[in-house]
Amino acid sequence: MPFLLAACGTAEPAPSARPAMWLVADADTRIYLLGTMHALPRGTSWDQGKVAGAIGAADELVMELTPAELAAAGDEFRKLAPRTAPLAIDARLRGAALANYRALEDDGSDFGGDALDDWAVMVLMGQRAAQRADLSPAAGVENGLTEKFQAAGKPIAGLETARTQLMLFETLDAPTQRALLIRAAEGADDAAAEVAALTAAWRRGDVAALEAMINEDIDAVPAARRAIITDRNRRWSAWAKQRMAAPGTVLMAVGAGHLVGADGVPAMLAADGLTVTRVQ
Template structure:
């Protein structure tokens, strides 16, 4: 889920909750995309690591090139969430999101941020934010931005890969549970949650433009641009970076190294923000002395 994961703090929300990115159709001409992908291998194992976007314009064609080769060669697909966990995530969100006591948004946000929040809310119906934790409000704001940007979850990387692997009768697994992912937010300290929410609201008028630029960089495989976008947000909120990016990337790096002990070919598709930068999974693997090759 991250991202994540542009929408300033909402990059975290969009990355962490692919299930909440509603599908919206678009009639734009087909756009070719070649997202970044890496390979780590030993004598009998290959693991492709593909940077994913959880939702994309339906006009985006990203399944060609080396991705098609990796899909055909792989025996197994591993994502952040398995299909079963993704299906359960909405219920988990509903259980964790409510506050113990309501708190009006007017008491949480400064005037400028509150005005921007109200404008985003008015664009498609209320969020019910008074009754929700700060992180949950941010998630719903991210959903609204995705809708306004005409992103389509059914064309997202995980959804399309799931179809391909199911049709081929290949294994599909996940690295985390839906509760794991939501608890990364739920357990952030209140000050960090409020900072993320405030930043999200303050910049919400720029969010659609930001997410389109982020999607374009992903489609070009421009990892430097992706790293700049991610760092723009998370470097200002260290506690969020540690919980939502660095710690998870470390666990996933350990998973990759352990998976190399089993023969076979695996396609690992996780949010693109987890694969770029000095604390991205490829960089962590290289720091441990393993050879990682960019193949697209």
């Protein structure tokens, strides 16, 4: 999954970005919906234009995870990732998929995959792909927003906890986990290029390209799409709809894949009769 990536930076200056953003508004409430990338090339400038205005106007920031929950994610991963009994990666992957997995391991430390659940191996492979693409979570949108809102003394809330987020993967049935792992391994040799293309589409605010790439990535495993994308979007849309009952201005920043397409948060809110306008 492109949205669970952590990595190193790049020495080259990164282009500026104009990510897609929507506004849900009524007489006394405004919720800006900003699509984020959790990791970016160092030096990426994304907080200009309408985004700068939304940051300045917002009374509070709402993200997938609060800073404290994000800091807890590593410990939660280590608790949930181990298998009850080891199973060799060679018994899970074959042919090009296994070769690609080994090639990713050769780029850094051993994943220790034999002792881990399929979903956890997939997450580690995604992180290694991000390293290949020269992405850094320190340059990601959430990290930048956190710094700005903390400096301004504005509150930061979260839609999920680190544990509930990881449990989305942990509770997938075994065949779905295996399908995700095999698909990730089969595409691992192209993963860095695909992540770079996804980042470029996000930078342009090209929601059609984002939707096409994300759909191709996850539609092959419908149970995963339902758990990781659609069901969460429903919960977040319900939260936003309820929040519209109170006055104020909120910046809601979540992974860009959750804001595009017919089951994206903006589309769900519009279908519920709210006024949703793309503002960048």
